[in-house]
Amino acid sequence: MRVDPCFFCGRPSWPSKGITFMRNDGKSFRFCRSKCHKNFKMKRNPRKLKWTKAYRKNAGKEMVVDSTLQFAARRNVPVRYNRELFQKTLKAMERISEIRARRERVFYKKRMAGKRAREVASARKLVADNEHLLPRLRGSEKRRLAELAAEGVDTDEVERQMLESKRKARAFGGETRRVRMLVDGGVEEVTETTGGGGVHDEDDGFEDEEDDDMDTD
Structure with missing residues (x-):
């Protein structure tokens, strides 16, 4: 067929x-x-x-240039039916499909490398340009300030502390800010980009995929 x-x-x-x-x-x-x-x-x-x-x-x-794509070329050459050749051909087709699928995944990862960083950079630029349109405080924070004002507490200093803490802990998309303790006793703030429940590493798995292709060829 x-x-x-x-x-x-x-x-x-x-x-x-x-x-x-x-x-x-x-x-x-x-x-x-x-x-x-x-x-x-x-x-x-x-x-x-x-x-x-x-x-x-x-x-x-x-993916356009690859050795596995050459097997899909049409060959109008009549071949005498051979049961053993037919079985080998079916096994080879399955193996070639696996190799091609793995190489396509590697090609997709390389093509999409850095996309998340570009999306985060554009989101940061958009928020920075239109920061005056964003609400300064949430509804719960406003209610808390109203309760403190009813008690006679100066709310200007409390509001300034809230805005300062929000500015430090701001993250976009799947980012997570963590505080890492150093050996010398210092503190380092690290921003991690997560995707699918874990830390996303764009270069993870590239070398392994290519090594597998080298072995199978």
């Missing part, structure tokens, strides 16, 4: 599914759905539409 890719978006077009368009010169075009067929008839360029494979490859969002 041959599964041809869609001529427009690149998705697999399964037999008896999708649309086949035959041109007057005899060339056939396979489309996985009517959306791709309509865009093809409107003469749109698939490299300019973000939901197509051509756009993602052109933008560097997918």
Whole structure:
């Protein structure tokens, strides 16, 4: 069973599914759905539409240059049926799929490296530019100041301490501020970026993945 890719978006077009368009010169075009067929008839360029494979490859969002992708090339060479060759081919297909999936994960990690830091930097800039729009105190803090004012306590100093403590403990997104005790008795403040319940390390696992690929090749 041959599964041809869609001529427009690149998705697999399964037999008896999708649309086949035959041109007057005899060339056939396979489309996985009517959306791709309509865009093809409107003469749109698939490299300019973000939901197509051509756009993602052109933008560097997918792995294009790799040895495992060469096995997917079409080979119109007739081969005599051999049971042993057929079994070896099936095992090789499974192993190649595993290697390709692992390499795609490594490619994605390298491509997304530093994204969290850029998002935090843009969030900091946005908050710094529009800090005058943010509320200075929460509702519970305002009620506490009202209770202290009713008791006759000077609330200016208390409000200043609240704002100072909030400014020191401010964190964005998944950041966590921790205080680390040093050996010499000092104190160091550390900002950790967490993701999925733990500390996020962008470079973690890159070398191991590449070493595994070197061994399997």
